[in-house]
Amino acid sequence: MKTVKKNTSSSIPEGFLQEIHKIVGKNGVITNLSDMAPYLEETRGIFVGSSPAIIRPKDTLQVSKIVAMCFKENIGIVPQGGNTGLCGGSVASGELIVNLERMNEIRSIDAINYTITVDAGCILSDLQKISEENDRFFPLSLGAEGSCQIGGNLSTNAGGTSVLRYGNARELTLGLEVVLSDGRIWNGLTGLRKDNTGYDLKQLFIGAEGTLGIITGAVLKLFPLPLERQTVFVANKDLKSILKLLSLARNCSGDTVSAFEFIPRIGIDLSLKHIPETVDPLKDKHEWYTLIEFESGSSESGLDTIMEMFLNEALINNLIIDGVIAQSEEQRHKLWFIREAMVLAQKPEGASIKNDISVPISKIPEFILRADKAVKKICPGIRPIAFGHIGDGNVHYNLQQPLDLEEESFMSLREALNRLIMDIVQSLGGSFSAEHGIGILKVPQMISYKTKIELELMKLVKDTLDPNNILNPGKIL
Amino acid sequence: MKVLVPIKRVIDYNVKVRVKADKTGVEIANVKMSMNPFDEISVEEAVRLKEAGKAEEIIAVSIGVQQCQETIRTALAMGADRGIHIKTDEDIEPLAVAKLLRALVEKESPELVILGKQAIDDDSNQTGQKLAALLGWAQGTFASKIDIQNGKAEITREVDSGLEIIEVNLPAIVTVDLRLNEPRYASLPNIMKAKKKPIDEFSIAELGIDAAPRLEILSVEAPKQREAGVMVDSVASLVDKLKNEARVI
C-alpha cells in the first residue's frame, strides 16, 4: 500500500477546527479516528489516507465559509463524495476532507423542462428514484450508485452503463453551483439547453476531480421514463462479430440501444465459482457474450418485434450463436447480475491489475489481440479479463494473476504490464483512462501520454482557478 | 400423457403497483406485464416431465386480453407444444376461470393440470382447488416436488408444520409452490421456434360459460404508508416509547 505524498500546504493553526465547528455545528466535524476510517479508506485498498478532520457542511454557504478560511490559512482540502472513486482522487494526505454527504436535498424538479436541481451530496440512486417518482428518467447508472454522490459523479465525469444512449455525466449536466478556491460561490444553476453566452465554465469543473472548485449543486437533464425494455444475453464466437452485432443493433432499432456490454467466458467461470446465485443462462460454453438492452419511452412501440427482427437477422448472419431474452424484470435483473458478479468475482480469485482504457470501437478486437499477446509474453499463464462498455469503446482490461504465481511476484510486474498495455492503447489513438479519471493512481501516465501543450494548458487553468493549490493538491497534475 | 398448464398475465413482480386515482383498481396502462411467477414454475415442471418422457404434450392456456398471446409465446418458448387463448377484456374471477378450464379439460382430456398456487395480482389461491372440485379430480396443492409413476402422482406439499407427502391418482390437479424448480430462460432458437407453434383462440361464449362477476369491487386502496422510524437517544427513552407509545410492554 502506498501513502500519498505530502502536499505543500500549511498545517492547521490553533483554534481553526473550533472555528469550523462553529460553522458546521455539532455533527459537522469528525475527528475521532474510528469514525474517520470510512472517509480515509479507499475502495481498492491501494492507498491509505490521513486527515486531521472530516468536515461535513450542510449547505453551500457553509462550504463557502470553510473554503474561504482554508484559502486564508493556506490549508489543503480534499473534496469528497461517496469515496467510491477508483483512482484515489478522494484520498487525503494530511488535507482536510470536506465531504458533502449532509448536502443531500433535491432542490427542485421541473418535469416540463426535464430538469432536476440537486445538492451535490445527493446519492445517485436517490436521484434516480425521485426522478422516477416524477415520471422522469435520470439515466446515469453504475455499480456504485447506492453510495456515490452526484458531485463525485460530475467531478469524475462518470460513465457507467447507459453512456451509449445518454452520454456520460458531462452530457447530462446543464448547470452547476461551485465554491471557488477563495470561497466565492459561482451560481451557474441554469436549466438552459441553449446558452451561448461566452465560455461554458461548467465544463471546467466537470471531470476536474475536485482540483478546481467544490461542486455544491447541479442542474441535470432528465428524460422520458423508458416504459419498455428488452434485454438479451447472447453468445458470440469472436469480437469481430460483436462489433457487427453492435452496428446491426443500432441500425435496426432506430438507435434505441441503451446498453451493450461484453463479457468473456472467464468472467462467467469466475462468477460461477465465487458468487452464489449466478447461473449460466446458456447450455453450452462460448468464448464471448454480450448483454444488450433496448429501451423505448412507449409500451406500445413494438420494441419486442424490432428486437426479434434484430435477433433473427443476427442469427442468420452468424453474429450470435445462442442467447436468451429476459421474459420478466426478474430475469432482466439476473442477466445484469452476471455482469456485476463478474467484477466481484475477481477479488476472491487472487491479485488483479485493473485497467480502464478506451480505443475507437472499431479497434477493440485489435487492441485485445495485441494486448493479450504482449502480456502473456512477459507473464505466462496470466489471465486477461477483458470486459466492459464495448458500445463506448471502453474496455476494462483486467489482468488476473496466473494460478501458479505468487501474488507478490505478479504485482511486481504491474508497471511493466501497464506500460505494455498503455503503449498499445496510445498507438491505437486511445485513452489510458476512459471513465475513472486520474486521481493519484494515474498521475505518472499523465506525464507519459499527454502532450506537453496539454499539460501546460491544464496547469494554466489550475493556477488561475486555484492559485494557492489548496484544492485536492497532488491530484491529476 | 397430456398436461394442461394455465398461465396468467399479471403485472410484473418487480413493478411498484399504483392504485388508480378513482380507486376502481390498480394502474395497468404502460405497466410491464409478465407471466405470473408461479405459472413459470408450472410450465417449467411440465417441460421437465416431457423431457423425462413422462408427458407427451403440453398445452399452455391463458385467459384474458389479446396480449395474453405474448405470455403464451413465452410458455411455448420454454417448451410448451401449443397454446389456447380464451380471449376476453373482462376481469375473470377464479370460479369462472375454473369453469373455463373445465370446459377445456373436457375438450382436451389431459391427465394432469399444473397451476400456480396463486396469481400474484389477486392472491386468490382458489383456481386449482375449484377446478378439482368441479371435475371431481384429486388435488395436490402447494407442491414442492412432483413424482409421477404408474398412473399416480406423489406430491410433496409445503404445509405450516413442514412437508407432507401425499399420493393421488391421475387425472389430477397440482398447484405449485416456489421451491418446486427454477424456471429456465427462453433461449433464442426456442423463441424463434415458438413463433411457429399454434395458438387456438376461443371466446367465452364459444365455451358456453357464464363468466359474469359475482363480486363487486367497492374500492381499492393503497396500504397505509409506514411512518418513518425515529432514533432514540437512550435505553430509557426506548423503554418509555415501547410502553407509552407502542404499548407493547
Ligand SMILES: Cc1cc2nc3c(=O)[nH]c(=O)nc-3n(C[C@H](O)[C@H](O)[C@H](O)COP(=O)(O)OP(=O)(O)OC[C@H]3O[C@@H](n4cnc5c(N)ncnc54)[C@H](O)[C@@H]3O)c2cc1C
Ligand atoms: C440564414 C441563417 C440561419 C441561421 N440559423 C441558425 C440556427 O438555426 N442555429 C444557430 O445556432 N445559428 C444559426 N445561424 C447563425 C450561425 O451561428 C452561423 O450560421 C454559423 O454557426 C457560423 O458559422 P460561420 O462559418 O458562418 O462562422 P462566422 O460567421 O464566419 O464566424 C462566427 C464566429 O466564429 C468565429 N470563427 C469562425 N471560424 C472559426 C474558426 N475556425 N476558429 C475559431 N473561430 C472561428 C468568428 O471569429 C466569429 O466570432 C444562422 C445564420 C444564418 C445566416
Ligand SMILES: Cc1cc2nc3c(=O)[nH]c(=O)nc-3n(C[C@H](O)[C@H](O)[C@H](O)COP(=O)(O)OP(=O)(O)OC[C@H]3O[C@@H](n4cnc5c(N)ncnc54)[C@H](O)[C@@H]3O)c2cc1C
Ligand atoms: C463498484 C463500482 C463500480 C463503478 N462503476 C463505474 C462505472 O461504471 N463508470 C464510472 O465512470 N465509474 C465507476 N466507478 C467509479 C466512479 O467514478 C465513482 O463511483 C463515482 O463517480 C465517484 O463518486 P463519489 O461520490 O464516490 O466520489 P469520490 O470517490 O468521493 O470522489 C471522486 C473524485 O471527485 C472529487 N469530488 C467528489 N465530490 C466532489 C464535489 N462535490 N466537488 C468537487 N469534487 C468532488 C474527489 O475529490 C475525487 O477526486 C465505480 C466504482 C465502484 C466502486
